Amino acid sequence: xxxxxxxxxxxxDHAFGGPTRVALNLSKVQRAAGDDARVxxxxxxxxxxxxxxxxxxxxxxxxxxxxxxxxxxxxxxTSAALLRAARRMMRGADLVHVHLMRDLVTLPAAxxxxxxxxxxVVQTHGMVDPTEKRVxxxxxxxxxxxxxRRADAVLHLTEAERxxxxxxxxPVPLTRTVRLVxxxxxxxxxxxxxxxxxxxxxxxxxxxxxxxxxxxxxxMPHVLARHPDARFVLAGPDTGALPGVLALAxxxxxxxxxxxxxxxxxxxxxAAGREADVYVLPSIEEPLGVSVLEAMSVGTPVVxxxxxxxxxxxxxxxxxxxxxxxxxxxxxxxxxxADAVLELLEPEAAEQAGKAAWELxxxxxxxxxxxxxxxxxxxxxxxxxxx
Numbered sequence: 001x002x003x004x005x006x007x008x009x010x011x012x013d014h015a016f017g018g019p020t021r022v023a024l025n026l027s028k029v030q031r032a033a034g035d036d037a038r039v040x041x042x043x044x045x046x047x048x049x050x051x052x053x054x055x056x057x058x059x060x061x062x063x064x065x066x067x068x069x070x071x072x073x074x075x076x077x078t079s080a081a082l083l084r085a086a087r088r089m090m091r092g093a094d095l096v097h098v099h100l101m102r103d104l105v106t107l108p109a110a111x112x113x114x115x116x117x118x119x120x121v122v123q124t125h126g127m128v129d130p131t132e133k134r135v136x137x138x139x140x141x142x143x144x145x146x147x148x149r150r151a152d153a154v155l156h157l158t159e160a161e162r163x164x165x166x167x168x169x170x171p172v173p174l175t176r177t178v179r180l181v182x183x184x185x186x187x188x189x190x191x192x193x194x195x196x197x198x199x200x201x202x203x204x205x206x207x208x209x210x211x212x213x214x215x216x217x218x219x220m221p222h223v224l225a226r227h228p229d230a231r232f233v234l235a236g237p238d239t240g241a242l243p244g245v246l247a248l249a250x251x252x253x254x255x256x257x258x259x260x261x262x263x264x265x266x267x268x269x270x271a272a273g274r275e276a277d278v279y280v281l282p283s284i285e286e287p288l289g290v291s292v293l294e295a296m297s298v299g300t301p302v303v304x305x306x307x308x309x310x311x312x313x314x315x316x317x318x319x320x321x322x323x324x325x326x327x328x329x330x331x332x333x334x335x336x337x338a339d340a341v342l343e344l345l346e347p348e349a350a351e352q353a354g355k356a357a358w359e360l361x362x363x364x365x366x367x368x369x370x371x372x373x374x375x376x377x378x379x380x381x382x383x384x385x386x387x
Contacts (some may be wrong), residue, residue, distance in 0.1 A: 002094045003036065009042045018182070026374065114150050128168055152381040157287045187270060200233060200275055203233070204236055204281075211283045211286075230257065274300070280303045282304075288310055304320065305324070324336065
C-alpha cells in the first residue's frame, strides 16, 4: 500500500513535537511491513537550508517553510511547492493520512485529497477542538468541518477528543471516528538505580507554558530538601518559556542542580529516559504524550496531571503518579509534583511503578499493536472506496 503522511513541520530540534514523531513512528513500522509509507511536511531551521530526504530511515518530502503569517506562528507557515507536490503524489497514493491542525499545510492538503478523491484518514492529535477564537472559527467554516465530515476516517486519541471533533463538525454527527492511541517501540527495561547513586528527575518536552515546566522547577527545593544531591534535567526545544523557567531556578536558588540540555534526537530521548529515575510532565491538557510513553517504555515511572490523556492508564496500572494541577495555583502544584517525585524515589515504589510502566507500554501502547489496528482501518477505508 502506498501511504502518504502529511504533517505540518519537521525541524532539526523536533520543536513541533508529537504529530511529526507519530508520523515517523507509524511510517517506520509500515515500511518494515512492506508498505511504501512516506512523510510530507515543511522543513525549517536546517543549516544552509539543506533539507534531508530521509529521517530515521523514512523517506521524507520536505519543503522550505514560508512564514506567510508570522503572527500565527506554526499555523501561519506554508509552501506552494509542497501543495503542488502533494497534489501530484496523491494521484499515485492508495491513501493519504493527514495529521490535521488549523494551518496552511495539513488543512489544504486534506482538501486536496478530497478533491482528488484519494481515500483520506485524518488524525487531529487533540489540536482541533471547540474554540472562541474568531480566526479558528473562520478556519473551521472554510475547511475544517468539510474535512471532518467527508474524511473516510477520523482518528481520535481519547473519548474527550472524539467529543471535541464532533462538536467542531456539528450539527453533522461524525460516524467514522476510530480510536487510535499513540504507540512507541518497546525497549529493554533498565536496571534499578544503584544504591548511593544520586537520583535524576527528568522533564522532556517542548518548553512552553502549556507544559508547565515552571512546576517542575518549583518542585525542586522540596525534593532537594530530602535528596540534596539530586539532579534535575530540563530537556526539549524552547518555544518561549525557557528564559522565565531559568530565571525561576535562579530565584529559588536551585540553578546549580538543574541541567538544561536543550532539544534531543530520538535515541538521546530514550537514553535520557534510561538515566532518569522519574519523568515529570505537569502539562495542562496533554492529549496522549509520546514523551510520556517513551519514558515508560524503558521502565521509568512518570508523574503526570489528571488532564493528560494517559492519566487513566497510568493510574490504573500503577505506572507512576497522577496529580491534580490548576492554573494559578503554582505553590500547590509544585508541592504535588514534589510529593509525587519523592514517593517514586523510594526504592520499593520505584521498582513497582517502573515495572508497571514498562509492562503498560508493552501491553497497550506498543507501536506494532497500534499500526496493526491502523492497518485494519486503512483496509476498511480502501475497501469502502472500492480501491
